[in-house]
Amino acid sequence: xxxxxxxxxxxxxxxxxxxxxxxxxxxxxxxxxxxxxxxxxxxxxxxxxxxxxxxxxxxxxxxxxxxxxxxxxxxxxxxxxxxxxxxxxxxxxxxxxxxxxxxxxxxxxxxxxxxxxxxxxxxxxxxxxxxxxxxxxxxxxxxxxxxxxxxxxxxxxxxxxxxxxxxxxxxxxxxxxxxxxxxxxxxxxxxxxxxxxxxxxxxxxxxxxxxxxxxxxxxxxxxxxxxxxxxxxxxxxxxxxxxxxxxxxxxxxxxxxxxxxxxxxxxxxxxxxxxxxxxxxxxxxxxxxxxxxxxxxxxxxxxxxxxxxxxxxxxxxxxxxxxxxxxxxxxxxxxxxxxxxxxxxxxxxxxxxxxxxxxxxxxxxxxxxxxxxxxxxxxxxxxxxxxxxxxxxxxxxxxxxxxxxxxxxxxxxxxxxxxxxxxxxxxxxxxxxxxxxxxxxxxxxxxxxxxxxxxxxxxxxxxxxxxxxxxxxxxxxxxxxxxxxxxxxxxxxxxxxxxxxxxxxxxxxxxxxxxxxxxxxxxxxxxxxxxxxxxxxxxxxxxxxxxxxxxxxxxxxxxxxxxxxxxxxxxxx
Amino acid sequence: xxxxxxxxxxxxxxxxxxxxxxxxxxxxxxxxxxxxxxxxxxxxxxxxxxxxxxxxxxxxxxxxxxxxxxxxxxxxxxxxxxxxxxxxxxxxxxxxxxxxxxxxxxxxxxxxxxxxxxxxxxxxxxxxxxxxxxxxxxxxxxxxxxxxxxxxxxxxxxxxxxxxxxxxxxxxxxxxxxxxxxxxxxxxxxxxxxxxxxxxxxxxxxxxxxxxxxxxxxxxxxxxxxxxxxxxxxxxxxxxxxxxxxxxxxx
Numbered sequence: 001x002x003x004x005x006x007x008x009x010x011x012x013x014x015x016x017x018x019x020x021x022x023x024x025x026x027x028x029x030x031x032x033x034x035x036x037x038x039x040x041x042x043x044x045x046x047x048x049x050x051x052x053x054x055x056x057x058x059x060x061x062x063x064x065x066x067x068x069x070x071x072x073x074x075x076x077x078x079x080x081x082x083x084x085x086x087x088x089x090x091x092x093x094x095x096x097x098x099x100x101x102x103x104x105x106x107x108x109x110x111x112x113x114x115x116x117x118x119x120x121x122x123x124x125x126x127x128x129x130x131x132x133x134x135x136x137x138x139x140x141x142x143x144x145x146x147x148x149x150x151x152x153x154x155x156x157x158x159x160x161x162x163x164x165x166x167x168x169x170x171x172x173x174x175x176x177x178x179x180x181x182x183x184x185x186x187x188x189x190x191x192x193x194x195x196x197x198x199x200x201x202x203x204x205x206x207x208x209x210x211x212x213x214x215x216x217x218x219x220x221x222x223x224x225x226x227x228x229x230x231x232x233x234x235x236x237x238x239x240x241x242x243x244x245x246x247x248x249x250x251x252x253x254x255x256x257x258x259x260x261x262x263x264x265x266x267x268x269x270x271x272x273x274x275x276x277x278x279x280x281x282x283x284x285x286x287x288x289x290x291x292x293x294x295x296x297x298x299x300x301x302x303x304x305x306x307x308x309x310x311x312x313x314x315x316x317x318x319x320x321x322x323x324x325x326x327x328x329x330x331x332x333x334x335x336x337x338x339x340x341x342x343x344x345x346x347x348x349x350x351x352x353x354x355x356x357x358x359x360x361x362x363x364x365x366x367x368x369x370x371x372x373x374x375x376x377x378x379x380x381x382x383x384x385x386x387x388x389x390x391x392x393x394x395x396x397x398x399x400x401x402x403x404x405x406x407x408x409x410x411x412x413x414x415x416x417x418x419x420x421x422x423x424x425x426x427x428x429x430x431x432x433x434x435x436x437x438x439x440x441x442x443x444x445x446x447x448x449x450x451x452x453x454x455x456x457x458x459x460x461x462x463x464x465x466x467x468x469x470x471x472x473x474x475x476x477x478x479x480x481x482x483x484x485x486x487x488x489x490x491x492x493x494x495x496x497x498x499x500x501x502x503x504x505x506x507x508x509x510x511x512x513x514x515x516x517x518x519x520x521x522x523x524x525x526x527x528x529x530x531x532x533x534x535x536x537x538x539x540x541x542x543x544x545x546x547x548x549x550x551x552x553x554x555x556x557x558x559x560x561x562x563x564x565x566x567x568x569x570x571x572x573x
Numbered sequence: 574x575x576x577x578x579x580x581x582x583x584x585x586x587x588x589x590x591x592x593x594x595x596x597x598x599x600x601x602x603x604x605x606x607x608x609x610x611x612x613x614x615x616x617x618x619x620x621x622x623x624x625x626x627x628x629x630x631x632x633x634x635x636x637x638x639x640x641x642x643x644x645x646x647x648x649x650x651x652x653x654x655x656x657x658x659x660x661x662x663x664x665x666x667x668x669x670x671x672x673x674x675x676x677x678x679x680x681x682x683x684x685x686x687x688x689x690x691x692x693x694x695x696x697x698x699x700x701x702x703x704x705x706x707x708x709x710x711x712x713x714x715x716x717x718x719x720x721x722x723x724x725x726x727x728x729x730x731x732x733x734x735x736x737x738x739x740x741x742x743x744x745x746x747x748x749x750x751x752x753x754x755x756x757x758x759x760x761x762x763x764x765x766x767x768x769x770x771x772x773x774x775x776x777x778x779x780x781x782x783x784x785x786x787x788x789x790x791x792x793x794x795x796x797x798x799x800x801x802x803x804x805x806x807x808x809x810x811x812x813x814x815x816x817x818x819x820x821x822x823x824x
Contacts, residue, residue: 031639035588036675474676481639498607510723512730518641540640541611545650548726557607562616566582566604567623 012431012535014483016078019066021402022119023428024048024055026063026078027483033081033476036469039092041085049401050122050165051115053090053157054144056083059398060277068432068482074445076479081447084472088465090160099169103128106415109192110134111178114142115397116388117198118165119404120411125168127412132192133170136177142200143389144397146228147221147247149254152280155228179355184384194383194411197356197370198404201349201389207242211300212345216307220251220346227254236342238262240310242297243346244274249281251344252289263289264338268296268315268328296328298335300343309337351390360386367393376410376420377403385410431536432482447475484519484536498539498556502530506551513543513552522552579626579692583685584612586632588639589673596682598689601629609633609670610643614650614657614720614729617668621658621700622713627667627692629685634674642733644672649732652752656759657719661712664695711770711785718766725762728755764788765796769805769820776809776817 016026025048029041045052059079067075108124110117113135121131139145141158166172176182178199187195204219206212216236218226224247226233239260241252244267256263265284267274270293274281285291295312302308314334317326353361353368360379362371370386372379377387387403389395413420500513500522509528514520521536522543530543530552544552544559553559581601586609597603606612609632620628630651632644647670655665671684703709719725732751739745746754767786771777779797783790797818800806809819 031588034675470676477674477676510727512727515734516646516730518643538640540608540643541606542608542640542643542646545611545613545646546726546730548723548730550721554607554611557611559613559616562584562604562606562611563619563623566584566602566616566620 012429012484014481015066015068015430015432016063017483018428018430019062021062021399022049022405023402024063027479027481029085030076030078030081030476030479031481033085033472034479036473038085038088038469042089045082045085046164049398049405050119051144051161051397051401052082053086054115054153054161055079055398055401056081056086057153057157058144058148060396062398068480069478072480073442077445077447077475081472081476084468088469090157091465094160094164097164097167099167100125100128102130102169104130104415106130106193107132107191108194108196108411108415109182109187109190110196110198111182112136112142112198112200112388112390113140113162113172113174114198114200114388114400115144116200116400116404116407117142117196118162119401120196120198120387120407121170121404122165122168123405123408124411125165125170127408129412129415131170133172134176134178134182135172135174138174140172140174143202147224147250149224149227149250151253151257152250177355184357184381194385194415196377196407196411197379197384197386197390198388198400198407199352199355199390200400201351201369201394203350203352204345205347205350207297207300207345207347209297209299211302211307214300214302214307215305216302216341217300217343217345220247220344221349223251223344224254227258233258234342235260236307236340238338238340239264239342239344240338240340241265241344241346242310243267243348244269244276245346245348246276246280247348248344248346249276249284249289251346253284253287255342255344256284256287256289260342264340265289265291266295266297266310266312266338267291267293269317269325270294273317273325292338294328296330297343301337307341307343309339310343311335311337349389349394351393353390356390357381360384362391365393369393375406375424377407378410378420383414385414431484432480443478445475445478447471484521484538498541498554499534499537500532500539500541500543500552501555502532503551503553504529506549508549508551510548512546512548516542516546518542577693577697579689579695579697580624581627581629581685581689581692582620582625583629583631584609584617585630586639586643589631589633589675598682598685600689601685608638608640608643610638610640610646612647612650614654615717617650617654618657618713618717618720621663621667621698622717624698624701626695626698626701627669627688629668629688630670631673631681631684632670634672634677645733649729653725653729653755653759654720656756657716657763660760660763661709661716662699666691666695667698711767715763715766715770718769719759719762722762722766725758728758761796764793765800765805768793768796768800768818772806772818773820776819778812778815778817780815782818 014027017023025044029044032041042052056079061079063078064075069076107130110121110133113133117133121133124131140162145158204221235255235258239255241248248265252263252265294315296315298311298313300307300310313330315328315330318329319327321327350367351369360370362369370391372386372391377385379386385407387407388400410420507529509524511524513522513530519536521533522530525531541554544554578600583601583603585603585605587605587607609630617628630647632647635644638644651670655668659665669688735746736748736751764786768782771785779790779794783793804821806818807821808816810817
């Protein structure tokens, strides 16, 4: 970035939250789950993003990779916990979201109802803007709705989360295609002051081998979309899926479940380099999908215009390329054939930029995409923003959510006439108090994500729910809550992010507070007086209880308040 | 004492607290605090003074403390207070720390009921109705001074540091030895603060003080020498050969 700004707030966040592209307050909702406050936990997630149930199912959970607990044993099952609370809420009946009062007169258009577009709509609606989402397809959700199969992400789950956004008062226009029905000019004419292009990456990449136009070759995205639309698809007896990403696994599992006798996945690198989630790979193997590693297709052989076989070359791994993975190198004269009657290339997606004015294209990038500022998501045209897969290339839901949030901030700043680079909290510092991992007690992860709910009677179901709730609480207790105060506001009446305050005239600099503080949040400064670092202080009040001079008090819960609480709640609460 | 219902004050950690388990016996007052380590020993004594028959502290089960060692800090506080209340003449059973987990087997209300039953077996707290002449009045105010005392609080704060790592000389103190030191300090400070409270009202001689605190005059003198060094006491006047001591305001 050329213009350096100093207005950015440096936030100290725990590893899970700083690793999440949407910065979901993981520590807070896990703390709430510990206390059995499941509904409040969902509300905390919704503060940062609108898809708790979706991400609880299919997120690639960078939070778990970052989790500090993995230094001791294994990461906390964050994704499973998120799914759990979202499911409990849905089953008990979600509270209908109230439409949000419009505070601004400006209208915002959002193109594409995928995770990025919907998140931006959600955030802008919460800020009080009049938002319209334009979607080409008949149903909302984008890739979440059309390209993730039902057994991984149920359609009603997607519909439920989107209904929440609709309830907030977001207007939605389906069946409207950008470039055909609407354009930047027409939207400007209709009074939309800001436009967010989040059309995603919808086109499946081609294999670029001879025989790709044969009958029986169908791209993974097209295939999954056709299945989601309940169109008729001829499923072969023996199917080869080419690729190693999540959509390859999804396509393979879908054809297998739809009756293919034999499904093989051909991947040009080895298992370690597969971008698909390891858990998904295991499930595919359980479903009976076979994996062939270090093979790449050379051509598809047809007979009477139909696929008959796929010819492949064996590969070996060479030097690492720019993605950090080892580059596959073909071994000459290693051609061999697999007899198949259907080939599904799943090599990833590219953006369909033909509908977008060419001046907004990113001409330097290899794949077609749009050129945007990575921080503000601005394009060359003022008031037009773009983000998500269309700008970054195919990524994940949570990254799209992060882009949607960033776009919403930018649009708000743009419409209120502020500097687009100010007031952003992108400047994040990872913080944990744990210094000695050996001192943390081990507690193995035993929580498994709920896979399928058994059929139960009414009473049994209540008991079952109690059981899984308890299990989730147990798992949540594995969280070290290693960051600073999560501001979960678990006890709004009491906590509200209590902080220690030092009465400097009483302090004699004995340093007892620094000794007792579990988080190193209070220290003697150069004047020999204790000083509180408010970012690190979690408000436990141990220092206040130990201060020999009684110089430390708490902001919210003072000693006098504790006494009056103890005397006031006569008869129990 | 059959039909007496003990009045119990319960301090509970916010994080051990679970919304669904709020069935509390009617004789228990629950006050939630952010962490059980927050409990200043002074506040607990104050509860006894204000007529609680018993005080129960509910913290999280180790190692689940949200603030890592708040429950361990509470443990030290309770250990010290039990010794102190014994010196006043209150049964140490009236004070209890429970490590509780919402996922555990025993429910919160079960804990409270059990404690309630145990307290019922004891008589009404001797501190409940203190006559103005009673020596208890002196004892309580001395005890409150003790827990507010610098020396004791520093020791409490450093307990875990001293017994688990080491002091500045690299010495690690075994827990038993620490407990012995704590015992001695609690006892000594209790007597000193009693002397302090007594002499605050009017100047007294060693002999008179020895009678009031029920100790040998030689021992009282030893404490007095110590207290003078710490600027807690001074000689007010001398009657014949006998010096009379007066308390100084402790800063």
